[in-house]
Amino acid sequence: MGGYHGRYLRIDLNSGTASYVTLSESVLRRFLGGVGLGTWLLHHESPPCVDPLAREAALVFCFSPLVGTPLTTSAKFAVVAKSPLTFRLNDALSSSHFALAGKRSGADALVIVGACTAPSVLVIEDGAIRIESASELWGLDSDETTKQLGERFGQEFHSAVIGPAGEHLVRYATISHANRHAGRGGLGAVMGSKRLKAVLVAGTQRVPVADPARVVAASRDLSQRSFGPATAKYRELGTVSNLLTFNRLHALPTRNFQQGQFEQAENLSGESLNATRRVARESCASCTIGCEHIYSSSEGNVRLEYESLFALGPLCGIGDRDVVLRAARLCDRLGLDTISVGATVAFAMECSERGLLEADGLRFGDGEALLALLPRISRREDSLSDLLAEGTRRAAARIGGDAPDFAPHVKGLELPGYEPRTLQTMALGFAVGSRGADHNRSGAYELDFSAKTDRFHGSPEAAALAVDTEDRAALIDSMILCKFLRGVFTDFFAESADLLRIVTGWDITAEELRTTARRIVTAKKLYNVREGWSNSEDTLPRRFLSEGLSTGVATEATLTVERLQTMIDAYYSARGWNADGQVSESQIGELQLTDL
Amino acid sequence: MSLPTITIELFGMPRARAEVRELVVSAATVGEALAEVVAKCPTLADVVNADGRLASQYLLSLDGKHFVSDVSQPLQPGDRLLLLSSDAGG
Numbered sequence: 035m036g037g038y039h040g041r042y043l044r045i046d047l048n049s050g051t052a053s054y055v056t057l058s059e060s061v062l063r064r065f066l067g068g069v070g071l072g073t074w075l076l077h078h079e080s081p082p083c084v085d086p087l088a089r090e091a092a093l094v095f096c097f098s099p100l101v102g103t104p105l106t107t108s109a110k111f112a113v114v115a116k117s118p119l120t121f122r123l124n125d126a127l128s129s130s131h132f133a134l135a136g137k138r139s140g141a142d143a144l145v146i147v148g149a150c151t152a153p154s155v156l157v158i159e160d161g162a163i164r165i166e167s168a169s170e171l172w173g174l175d176s177d178e179t180t181k182q183l184g185e186r187f188g189q190e191f192h193s194a195v196i197g198p199a200g201e202h203l204v205r206y207a208t209i210s211h212a213n214r215h216a217g218r219g220g221l222g223a224v225m226g227s228k229r230l231k232a233v234l235v236a237g238t239q240r241v242p243v244a245d246p247a248r249v250v251a252a253s254r255d256l257s258q259r260s261f262g263p264a265t266a267k268y269r270e271l272g273t274v275s276n277l278l279t280f281n282r283l284h285a286l287p288t289r290n291f292q293q294g295q296f297e298q299a300e301n302l303s304g305e306s307l308n309a310t311r312r313v314a315r316e317s318c319a320s321c322t323i324g325c326e327h328i329y330s331s332s333e334g335n336v337r338l339e340y341e342s343l344f345a346l347g348p349l350c351g352i353g354d355r356d357v358v359l360r361a362a363r364l365c366d367r368l369g370l371d372t373i374s375v376g377a378t379v380a381f382a383m384e385c386s387e388r389g390l391l392e393a394d395g396l397r398f399g400d401g402e403a404l405l406a407l408l409p410r411i412s413r414r415e416d417s418l419s420d421l422l423a424e425g426t427r428r429a430a431a432r433i434g435g436d437a438p439d440f441a442p443h444v445k446g447l448e449l450p451g452y453e454p455r456t457l458q459t460m461a462l463g464f465a466v467g468s469r470g471a472d473h474n475r476s477g478a479y480e481l482d483f484s485a486k487t488d489r490f491h492g493s494p495e496a497a498a499l500a501v502d503t504e505d506r507a508a509l510i511d512s513m514i515l516c517k518f519l520r521g522v523f524t525d526f527f528a529e530s531a532d533l534l535r536i537v538t539g540w541d542i543t544a545e546e547l548r549t550t551a552r553r554i555v556t557a558k559k560l561y562n563v564r565e566g567w568s569n570s571e572d573t574l575p576r577r578f579l580s581e582g583l584s585t586g587v588a589t590e591a592t593l594t595v596e597r598l599q600t601m602i603d604a605y606y607s608a609r610g611w612n613a614d615g616q617v618s619e620s621q622i623g624e625l626q627l628t629d630l
Numbered sequence: 631m632s633l634p635t636i637t638i639e640l641f642g643m644p645r646a647r648a649e650v651r652e653l654v655v656s657a658a659t660v661g662e663a664l665a666e667v668v669a670k671c672p673t674l675a676d677v678v679n680a681d682g683r684l685a686s687q688y689l690l691s692l693d694g695k696h697f698v699s700d701v702s703q704p705l706q707p708g709d710r711l712l713l714l715s716s717d718a719g720g
């Protein structure tokens with residue numbers, strides 16, 4: 035079996051010990067790596083109904099069979115844990131040298147349980163671990179922490195770190211590596227609860243692939259295709275170019291989802307940012323696309339994606355591009371998920387304007403207030419920032435009144451920059467997502483941006499197509515390759531099988547991978563069921579189901595409870611689940627999930 | 631009989647390539663409009679495939695109401711076509 039070590043490293047911070055645990059070929063073939071293998075590990079290593087911030091909770095870093103090969107965009111890792119924001123499974127991806135060095139440390143995954151008694155760094159080198167003091171690092175931001183770790187441990191070590199937000203258990207704190215983030219769901223808080231400021235990895239243990247010559251040839255071919263038109267948008271403009279498109283289509287969430295267009299969108303557009311502020315383009319390790327566009331701000335240079343731009347800009351009613359760039363830079367340094375913090379501040383702005391929340395006169399459009407709040411939230415400095423550090427669901431419950439109706443989350447995870455009333459297949463994707471409202475585990479928006487569906491009138495017919503986008507995401511996140519590469523494949527499952535065949539040596543087929551993808555999505559669902567999921571969670575906040583949205587092109591866009599439920603029913607049916615969304619015993623058997 | 635006047639709004643890659651926000655063309659169908667776009671802006675030559683269909687890296691929306699893939703679709707005077715990059719998400 036090529037591409038794997040066939041084991042994970044289990045690290046117990048309580049005792050300061052580590053041991054390898056064998057991963058059978060059956061497990062690896064059924065779950066591949068990344069979020070798939072991470073899900074299997076979480077089932078086994080995290081006790082049922084554990085508090086995500088308890089010392090027994092598991093934090094999993096998971097690599098993949100493709101990590102370390104020359105295949106473009108393959109230097110990726112998944113971080114998987116029970117989310118302190120949603121109390122459901124959370125999987126987030128990040129990239130670059132941590133993945134390469136982590137896998138070279140001798141394992142296909144790192145499973146961290148227990149907690150340190152004082153701020154610490156965990157150092158993993160060729161399977162041996164040591165725990166060192168982080169007392170002088172505690173309180174530093176992600177950039178400074180990474181810099182000091184580089185000086186202390188040298189270039190061969192690569193680190194995943196938390197900023198102040200992780201230390202203070204902000205429920206949407208990130209884990210940072212080289213200024214990239216495992217961003218969603220509060221994984222940084224899980225690391226902070228273990229008093230881990232950083233995990234450092236290094237090693238020399240490379241794994242062979244089954245057919246090296248064909249892997250080299252496939253890598254050349256994939257790299258060549260990655261220079262083509264399917265990725266031009268990411269190379270030349272970056273995702274910030276979504277903003278004007280979404281604005282034109284009334285799909286740009288504005289002022290806490292009260293509008294779908296922002297009157298200052300031109301000022302914040304990717305086009306104007308690229309013309310006035312772009313200073314560089316960078317890429318993750320092992321990537322030939324290079325989608326990271328770097329912009330200047332008075333706070334320093336910053337990588338900006340559409341999601342940060344929408345959340346810190348239009349969602350908060352802020353049109354000043356320097357404020358948005360500075361806010362994004364601050365979030366990177368403090369270790370805050372830009373989507374969740376932007377949504378939480380926007381929600382607080384609306385609560386303040388409605389008189390539901392005493393917040394120093396907080397108003398939409400107040401950029402200076404946003405900039406002042408971010409460091410306060412990251413350290414829970416006062417009662418307001420402490421409340422907002424809990425995310426919109428918990429904050430709304432405490433604020434009371436009708437605040438929960440317009441708190442923009444599903445299962446506790448704040449919505450990304452896609453307006454559900456004008457992108458109604460995406461609304462379904464948000465409602466049923468295992469980690470909550472999410473645009474990376476469901477690509478249902480692709481259907482809204484196509485002639486296959488009517489984006490203003492979601493239909494049950496779209497459910498099967500939405501399932502397919504989830505399955506593709508599950509596979510690409512488990513192999514792992516970057517989603518920005520997806521457009522270069524003509525037959526994604528068949529070409530993925532080709533890649534896995536030459537790396538692993540397995541006689542794997544497209545059909546097997548379709549089943550694998552379904553298995554992984556279902557395994558995530560089963561984890562959530564174990565943790566208390568019920569179908570009442572598969573919904574959207576009341577605002578989206580009771581208030582219309584002006585669109586300019588038709589009568590206002592509305593999404594009713596009944597229409598959403600029809601889509602959800604069709605989704606459960608397309609997944610082969612029961613009418614209440616539960617997975618049947620027979621399907622558990624068919625998908626070879628009986629060992630969960 | 632004169633052809634309908636159609637406005638093409640450009641976003642993302644099409645706007646970057648053409649370096650204009652919109653184009654005005656005369657066309658009776660989506661296919662004719664795309665041919666006019668290419669004639670006016672040779673930097674957008676890759677918008678249409680050899681068979682005249684929209685290339686997969688682009689999307690076309692009629693007035694923001696529906697996405698269109700059928701190039702034979704007739705157009706009415708005053709229609710606005712939005713030409714976008716595909717993979718509109720992040």
Ligand code: SF4
Binds near residue numbers: 326
């Ligand atoms: S396309 Fe962008 S996110 Fe993906 S691997 Fe390359 S640089 Fe990283």
